[in-house]
Amino acid sequence: MPTRFGVTPPPEGGGQPLPHHEVAGLGAGPANLSLAALGVNQLPGGIALFERREGPAWHPGLLGSGTQLQTSWIKDLVSLADPCNRLSFLNYLVSTGRIYAFLNAQYDSIPRLEYARYLAWASGELGCVRYGTPIEEVDYAGGRFVLSGQGGAVATADHVVFGLGTRPDVPSCFVGQEESEGVVLAEQLESHLGTVSSKPYEQVIVVGGGQTGAECVLNLLQRGYRDIRWIGRRPWFAPMDDSPSANDFYRPTYLRFFQGLPEGVRERYAAEQTLTSDGVSMATLQQLYQANYEASLREGRSPVMMLPGRSVVEAAQRHGTVALWCERDWGGRERHAARFVVLATGRRSTPLPLSARLLELMETDAAGEPVIDSDYSIRWKHSETHRLYVQNRSRVGHGLADPNLSLLAVRSAVILNSLLDRQAFAIRDEQMSTVWA
Template identity: 45%
Template sequence: MTSNKTDLPYFSVVGIGAGPANLSLAALLQARTDQRIALFDKAADSSWHSSLLHPGVRMQTSWMKDLVSLVDPTHKLSFLNYLVTEGRLFAMINSQFDVIPRREYMRYLAWASGQIENIHYSTPIEEVSFVEGEGFYAISGGAPVARSQHLVIGVGTRPTVPAGLSSLPDDRAFIADHLALHLPTMSSDKTAPVAVIGGGQTGIEAVLRLLGAGFSNIKWLGRRQWFQTIDDSPAANEIYRPAHQQYLQDLTRGTRRRLVEDANPTGDALTPGVLRTLYQANYDRMLEFGEYPVAMLPGRDVTEGVLDGKDVVLHCSTAERLEQHRVAYAVIAVGRQSAPVPFSAELRERLDAGEDGDLVIEEDYSVRWKGMDDHRIYALNRARFSHGIPDANLTLLPVRAAMVINSMLGSELFQIRDELCPVQWG
C-alpha cells in the first residue's frame, strides 16, 4: 500500500473490535501507562450481542467477572463502581439475582466504554496491512484510519449456519440473532410449528421468546443426549483459574485440545436457572391448554433442511434412526465461530499457520509471524483449544488483558496471582 504516515494518528496499539476483550485491555492499559491505544468497531455504538437481548435474559457468569477487577479491583471501571456511581447498588442487591440480567452487563459496558479514550464506532476495519519500518495500518472506507506499533485482534465470533440449512429461504429459516426481527411477520397463526435447532443457551432463549410470543407448537432440537446444564461446581470452576491455563501450556497441542473438549460442560451448556424457567413455563401452559407447547427433542442431529411448499422439512439422525420434522419456521442456534480477521494478503503471507490452518497463538496470546520482534499481533478469543475455555468467554478477561500488556511492554506491570489452588492437575 502507499502510505501517508504523517497525516495519520499514531498509536502504540490498535485494537480491531471494541467488545469486552479489547475494552478490558484498553481500560487496564490507559489506567496504568501512557501508551496510546485506539479501538475500532464496526457497530454504531457499544452494543453487546444486542440482537439476542430477549426479555429477561441472564448472564452465565458472576458480576465479579467484569472488565478489570480480577487484576485491579481498585480500577474506576469495576462493575461495583458502575453500580455505585449510577445509583443502582441497593436496588440491584435487593433484587437478589443469582446471575445478573444481560441488559445490566450491556449497560455496564456502555458506561465503561464512555470513559475509555479513542474508541471509534461505525468504523469497520476492512483491512490491516503492515509496512516495514512504519507499522500496522488499519483501513476503513478504503483509507487508512490509524497506524500503530502493535495490533490486537478482538473481533469476536459470528453465528454458524450448517451447510445443510444454508440454502433455505431467509423468511423460513434464520439465525437466532434474527428472531426478534422476524417475529412481527411470522404467521399470525400461533399454532404453526416452529423448530429451534440447537440445545445451548441461545437455543433455549429462542424457545422462551417464542413461548412468550404465544407460539404453542415449538420443537426444540438438540444434538446432545439430553439438554445439559453447566457444571458450576467448585471443582469445575477450578478450570477457570489462571493456574489451570498455566497447566495447559505445558501439555502437547493434541492433549490440550482433548482436555478442553472434555471440559465443555463447564461452559458450553445451559444455566440451570433458564432450564427451570422453561420447564415451569411449559408446565404452566400444559395446565392451561392440556398439552405442552414445547416438545423437547434431544439427541437429534439436524443434517439437512428442505423446502416443501411453504414448509421446511428438517432431516435429523437420532441414535438409531432417521427422523423428519415439518415446520413453518426454523430458528438456527447451533453455535458460533471466530469472525474473520481482515489481514491484507501480504500480511497474511507473513503469518505462521498451525496444523488446522489457523493462527499460531503463543502462551502470551501473541500471534507467531515474521516481524514479531518489534511489532506484536495479539489475538483474543481465538485460542480456546490452546488456552482453554475461558479464552472464549468473560471469566478471565482482565487476566488475559494483563498478560497481553505485560508481554507487550516486556515487564510485569500486572502481577497475576493465583494461589491456594487445592487441585493438582495431572
C-alpha cells in the first residue's frame, strides 16, 4: 500500500512516464500560491501548480485606478501563519525597492494593482507554476490521480488541491448576451471602453450593487459618461461592515465555532453576515457620492441615478439599444434602456473538473456537491492515502472567510497540517473577548 508520500510507479504498458508530483494544485491564484509559499519548506517534494492562463494575472480587468483591496495587507499569502516567510508582502516591498515610496503614500488600503504585482512576484520566486496548462479532468487510476488537459494526460499526483477561483455569475435573463456589444461583464469593461462606439451622453446601466458595481460606476464617471443608472437588488447600496465586531467573524476561533454549527444555522449566519464581506467600501461610496454631487454643481444635474430595490427580470437588444425590465421590491415593473449594460452581479465557483469515476467514489450532499471536511478535504474512498482538498468553495461549510482573502494563510496552514499529519503550523488565536460558545 502506498504511504501518504509514497512513490507512485510509472504508467503500465511502457511508454514515457508522466511527470509525477506529490502535491498538485489546480489554479495559481492567491489560494494555491499561499499553499505553495507555506509548503515550500514543509512538503518533501514541493508542490506543482497548473494554471490555465499564459502568465501571472489576478482579475486583470478589475485593477483600474483607485481600486483598492478590502483586506489588510498583513493578511498576505503567508504572514498570519508564518510571519518570517520570505514571500510576505513586506518582503515583496523591500525586495522590489518599493517600501519607502509605499510607506510615504500612506495607504489605508493597498491598490489592487499592487496586490496583483505581489502575487506575480511570489509566483516568480516560487518557480513551481506551469502556466498555459489547463487541467480539464482529474481522474483516479492505478493508485494515483491523473491530471489531463485537452491533449491527454499531463501529470500524475499523490494529492490534489483545487484552487480554481470563481467566474462571473450571469443572471439568467442575460445568458447568451454577455459576448455581445450591448452587454459587458464588469471585468471586461476597461477593454470594452477602448473599442465601444458609444458617446458619453448616451445612457449606460450598471447592474449589481456591490463593490465591483460601484467601481464600474466610478470608472464610467471618470471616462466622462453623464447618464449612468446603477441598479441594485438591496434596498440601499450597502456599505461593507468593517467594524471590530464584524472582523471577529474572520478569526480562527470563530471559524472553528462556525464549522461545528448545524447546517441550518450556518446557512442563516452566512446570509446574515454577507455585508461583512460583500458590501461596498465606505471610501468608495463616499468617492462616488462626492463625484456625483460635484458634477451636479458644475452641470446642474447628477450624472448617476441610483436605483436600489430592483431586480432585473428581462433583457432584450434591438437596434443598438439594450432594454431592461425591473421588478421593484414595493411592486410593479419599470423599463430602462441603454447603449450598453455592465454586469457586476457577483461570482460563482468554477466547476471542479472531476471525472465521473472519481465523483462516484466521493460522498456528496443533497445538491450533488462533494462533502468538504473541516480541514478542507473531500470525503472519498481513498482519502487515507490520497487526498483531495478544495479552497474557496464552502461559504456555508466554512463561513465567509473561505471566499475571502482574510484567512488565506490560515486555510493553507490547516491544509498543510492535514497533509503532513502533524502540526507544522501553530494557529494561535488568543485574547478573544467575544464568547461564541
